[in-house]
Amino acid sequence: MSFVLTEEQTALQRAAREFANERVPTTHLRALRDGNDAIGLSRERWTEMAELGWPGIVLPEEHGGLGLGFAELGLVLQALGRTLAPHAFLSTVVLSGSAIALGSDARQKHEHLPKIASGERLFAFAHEERRRHARHHIATRAVASREANGGFRIDGEKSFVLDGHVADMFVVVARTSGDVDAREGLTLFLVKKTLPGVTTQRLSVVDARNAARVHLAGVEVARADVLGHVGRGVEILDRVLDRATIALAAEMLGGIEEAFERTLAHLKTRRQFGVPIGSFQALKHRAAYMFCEIELSRSIVMEALRAIDANRDDVPMLASAAKARLSDVFLQVAGEAVQMHGGVGVTDELDIGLFLKRARVAQLTLGDAAHHRDRFARLGGY
Amino acid sequence: MSFVLTEEQTALQRAAREFANERVPTTHLRALRDGNDAIGLSRERWTEMAELGWPGIVLPEEHGGLGLGFAELGLVLQALGRTLAPHAFLSTVVLSGSAIALGSDARQKHEHLPKIASGERLFAFAHEERRRHARHHIATRAVASREANGGFRIDGEKSFVLDGHVADMFVVVARTSGDVDAREGLTLFLVKKTLPGVTTQRLSVVDARNAARVHLAGVEVARADVLGHVGRGVEILDRVLDRATIALAAEMLGGIEEAFERTLAHLKTRRQFGVPIGSFQALKHRAAYMFCEIELSRSIVMEALRAIDANRDDVPMLASAAKARLSDVFLQVAGEAVQMHGGVGVTDELDIGLFLKRARVAQLTLGDAAHHRDRFARLGGY
Amino acid sequence: MNDELETFRRECAAFIEAKCPASMRTPLVREDEEPWGGRRPVFTHPDTKPWMDAMAERGFTAPTWPREYGGGGLDEAHARVLEDELRRAGCRPALKSFGLWMLGPVLLQYGTEAQKQAWIPGIVRGETRWCQGYSEPGAGSDLASLQTRAVLDGDAYVVDGGKVWTSHADKADYMFCLVRTDPSARKHEGIGFLLIDMRAPGITVRPIRLISGASPFCETFFDGVRVPRANLVGRPGEGWTIAKALLSHERALISKMRDARSSEDVSLEALARRYLGTDESGAIDHPSLRDRIAQANLDLLCNKLTMRRSEEAVRAGLGPGPETSMFKLYGTELSKRRYELMVEMAGFSGLGWEGEGFEADELVRTRSWLRSRASSIEGGSSEIQLNVIAKRVLGLPDDPHGRGRE
């Protein structure tokens, strides 16, 4: 019965939808954007979400979490996706939080996870170095060389770090050995934002969400700040990226649903030539096709979220299936939404264009459709 | 004014349409198919076309041709494409005839071209060896080894030779040196069907048109039957294949036009729910999109035909552009035609399914859309 | 599972163990071994008939139908247990029958007691084979525009007209048929639901040739065919209501039958390896076809998950959700896409029609490809499905002139 929501899940879904509508509707994103907010993220709202326990949903209870699963977290992200709400779930909870939960020692977990769950500490996960998500996820030039004191000195540049300019701490992926494309030789580090040599440059991105470039110039980190095993970071990295990919797909699903529902409402109310434009068969058929694609999208997202919770082997394959599909469908639905809204659809006054902008950024984040179809095929052995 | 037909061209177009409708309508193809005709091609009809001078359209007047151009030949092929008429233009005139006209010595031209123009002699061009048209056209395993007497001995197998079982003679592409994919080392040979070691196997293909496998087992040919220069066959081959590709595209254009026009007529006359189904907006929009794609197809075919006649450098690029587009559009239009005809569209009784079958074969012949897009990009340097 | 069900499960297992020959626990591959029954049955496998009879004796061919008409009398829970056990043992279907799948359910709902007694036991036991007379030449998606007339003459209806797209009309014993009983009534009224003996004088059947070759479809012509008045199911004007009830069974059936000879069972990547080869990394050596194969596989996965989601919702008592409306549409469109890919990747090997020079499976695929083009037309075309989704699921307004267009 993996596709049927439990009562608890339904209650969480309702609460998340209410929170999104009341506390972080699209006007919230607009206020941050048009007010040129310095960080583009409201820590106040993040704290409110933390009070509801959401950043801790997937974290273990012993570290302040709720000990629930990604099925639950997905419902929250889906709700936030509907209002395009800026949040720190991907950066702090799913990427960095998962890395710590999966790879850290007890001390590190104790140090960081409760602060993540409480919303006090924001993390960013610094791994992308190129213009696009690279094959095998692992192309890494950033180098961490071992120092005499047993610590490391990190040099490198990260190209597109979600919430990079907001974070209090980073999980940095750097190479301690091997060639740029080698799976072996990667190491994860916990790096304080305040360390000398760490600089960030906020990027103003088309969806008004948050990403930054992160420069690491001779950043000295202690041996104790290695996350997991030296040189074996890829084991954590693979799992963390799959989780984040699926979580992002859940957020995208929310955006798709909202854009579609707004468009349906428009088709029913907007009149042209004396009839609702939704009575024109060509538009009907396009809407019906979108409906199919969205239903399929919903299924793959739900399945992928549940696969994480069940620790299934097919998580990588489902992650790529979900991201490939959601990327295409989000762009398709958001594009159709703009077109079907007509003239007002391309004005900034209407929200609908915001979904198109978000679709463009989301499809590229953590690998676009072509990347994930390629990976889906590779995982299928062909 | 390359796109505007001259008076002579208009007259030829009219004559070709009339001939097609009267002498080789779709019932002609059906008669050959359902009568299990041994060769699937009417030499009688071919002779009639020869009496009109068509096989000689692009051949020089000194060898019995009309000395016109591919612009004119394209009109004939387009007309034949409308009725799906089996013909030997590709095999005999465009592929083999061009090879002889471009590469042969005076004696060979004198020997063969008049017989091609008069319709007496049918040729087949034996070059494809694989399951699909290979990159650079030239993958060739068939070997021609030099004999003591200065002649050659050819061994090999050709996979999909148009009219291979009908032809009186072959132009055979074989390798006299070099690796399978080398551009150098190919040689063209004139090979009589009756030579020992030549066997053909007719293939029953879905469009009921003609192709065969050709086996060459120790076929001994004289030095005098080399077409052009030993080892430099690729120069002829490239040009010949481009011409054939464009000629095929012209035939496909006719098929596309006919399938579309039949579908439009159906949309206007067929009534459902009390109105003509052509009044349903979804079908209208699909038809209008097809119209655009067909107009673009018409332009590229006309341009490519004229580029051959003007001996332009961009013939290869235009050939690939034309074939890529026409392959996609033919499949699209024929598929839509079947769907829009509804139940009767999938019966053998109606002609419309024949266009779908032809589209599938034509798109693959001489390279499919993906092949030609790849080549188009390569020729564009990217 | 409660004790009672568990007991029944063991009963079923024992029944199968005792009654189902080993040969009937192998996959049914050859079409000519399908157990269609009827008055002129064809059993090319000697074990087919005994297995059918064993199942029919227990009413297991129609597990949920009342025992009084020969059915199994099981409730849904028990029927599912039986189904699970049959699947677990890999049993072949004991009986394929449009009577079981389509006519039976509406006969139970709309038939008189006498009609049920007369027709249902024969269906359960596979003694009568039925075909469906709905579509007419020229009617297309507009089913209700049917013209076949049935005029009452004494104790019989006299039927004139024709039906088309009738599967196996040439092999069936009876046809359930929509006829116009009142030409003066409005389009959807004045239709009757009539059971016709195919042996009756005045019936001519002509098989239909498709673009894919021979087909099970036929055209049937009625020329003054006399049908007993007692063979009318429901009231004379009630035919359309009954037809719609039956159609809902048909749509479920088409997706079921599609599964049977489905494109899903073909591994696109295996074919691609065979025809296109792989590069040094093991990837299919044709980037654009590989990309499309991945997309088709991915869509198939998502479609299957959606069907599972729908089933789970039903089992959880949430009823089928709006997603069920899309299965016919998406399934057939995806199937067409997959067959296009299969043919396309095979290159010249994918173009064979018959005869030598092609592998047997290649020739089958050519036909299947062409056959798949009909899937988005029959049983409610894709256009009709899109209309249905737009109206019933999305709530988009009707075309002002589009009454009943679905």
Add this chain to the structure above:
Amino acid sequence: MNDELETFRRECAAFIEAKCPASMRTPLVREDEEPWGGRRPVFTHPDTKPWMDAMAERGFTAPTWPREYGGGGLDEAHARVLEDELRRAGCRPALKSFGLWMLGPVLLQYGTEAQKQAWIPGIVRGETRWCQGYSEPGAGSDLASLQTRAVLDGDAYVVDGGKVWTSHADKADYMFCLVRTDPSARKHEGIGFLLIDMRAPGITVRPIRLISGASPFCETFFDGVRVPRANLVGRPGEGWTIAKALLSHERALISKMRDARSSEDVSLEALARRYLGTDESGAIDHPSLRDRIAQANLDLLCNKLTMRRSEEAVRAGLGPGPETSMFKLYGTELSKRRYELMVEMAGFSGLGWEGEGFEADELVRTRSWLRSRASSIEGGSSEIQLNVIAKRVLGLPDDPHGRGRE
């Protein structure tokens, strides 16, 4: 070319040589150097005004308009010679003007002698700048449903209502405007074509912000604006006829303006090399994007050839063929596709909105991508174009309830 034309060609060449400053023979790149003229002209380049004046003096800004109103008085053949010479010399346009492109032709056709005398010379000389008041909030594709009222009050119309999507309304001197002069008449009747001075009291103009950022579009509100009765062009009910005549100019114009800042000028493959790199064979190192780039380039080539085919047919006196109906549709859809590709291939570099971290051309492309989404909506949406093709070119029947829907 006959002698007379050849003489004229030399005349043109000499004129250009004498009057066109070298700077005006360089491509116009900066938008702020565009020569829009008007009462409050902006000439950021010192040579713009002299070049405009020199052209206007000969009437060459409107070469085919009658000399009596300041036009060049040339026939088509001479006008083409002039155009060829200007292009050959690489001259910048001397004047950009909606007056020239849109209003002038209909004024010449429908205006009174007094109106022509009053308005046309100022257009030719670039002294007046015009904007178009057609669309209204809420009207969308259904232009004729306009609500802006013009009520006759003595010698003036009093205008109340609003217009939207007016390019440069904030910079224009006058607006040619559709108004409802007779609310009791049927939809397409009762419309007037009115020329309004933008300085008149009661006019408010508000720029529209698009998803791509600032735009030249404005909303214009009329609150009891008095317009002299003499400013009505044609009869009070003739506005829709005039509007349609003008629209045909607008559609040609949109495809012309699109060309100017077109996606066509961008080499997709050059961008792809920059962002995606190439493999050892020189091919773009991303098979699926490369395939889509090739398709987009191929379609662009075919579209250009089709436009050339259409031009040649016109020149051959065969009139524009049916293919002209598709240029707006296909051009804008293709342009959207090309911008999607540009943004997509750039990866994270294609996501910049403003500020540091992105190249200047990357930020421009982001905006152009978003702006391109409007191209398939403005000037007759793609849906409207499809309706037009289906009806006028393909002759498909109207929806019974779809009167006038194009």
